[in-house]
Amino acid sequence: MDKDHAHILVIDDEEILLDLVSEVLEEHGYTVTALTSAPDAWDVFLGRPSVFDLVVADEIMPEMSGTELAKEILAIRPDIPVILYTDYPEVSSEKRAKAIGVRTILKKSSRTEELVLCIKRVLES
Numbered sequence: 001m002d003k004d005h006a007h008i009l010v011i012d013d014e015e016i017l018l019d020l021v022s023e024v025l026e027e028h029g030y031t032v033t034a035l036t037s038a039p040d041a042w043d044v045f046l047g048r049p050s051v052f053d054l055v056v057a058d059e060i061m062p063e064m065s066g067t068e069l070a071k072e073i074l075a076i077r078p079d080i081p082v083i084l085y086t087d088y089p090e091v092s093s094e095k096r097a098k099a100i101g102v103r104t105i106l107k108k109s110s111r112t113e114e115l116v117l118c119i120k121r122v123l124e125s
Helices: 015-027 038-047 066-076 091-100 112-124
Strands: 007-011 031-035 054-058 082-086 104-107
Touching: 007 015, 007 038, 015 031, 015 112, 031 038, 038 054, 038 066, 054 066, 054 112, 066 082, 066 091, 082 112, 104 112
Parallel strands: 007 031, 007 054, 054 082, 082 104
Antiparallel strands: none
16 A cells, blocks of 8 residues: 555545545545445445555444444454544543544544644554
8 A cells, every 4th residue: 555645435424524624635645435424434345345545434423423333344454544533532432442443533623634644644553
């Protein structure tokens, strides 16, 4: 994998934010598959699990949380880095997410530059 041209699966039920994050990541050279539904993201991932280099998922989504999605993804690909982002970081949620293999939890209110730096750090580790 070329860490500067990684394929990132991004999931967020807020379409405006999803579009913004996708645009910023693409400007930084990443290939982005962006979806507003965690179940749809799961189906896409399951169909091509080796295509993706990293997953960025919103924690609070209808139908399936980011943690639940991460657990399913990591059961198939334990090596794939997963970053959760949320406006409501709770210590218990963070511990639960880290226990299943989530690499980082980022505040959703962080600037997009912080997300890009976080992605670079995670891909380099």
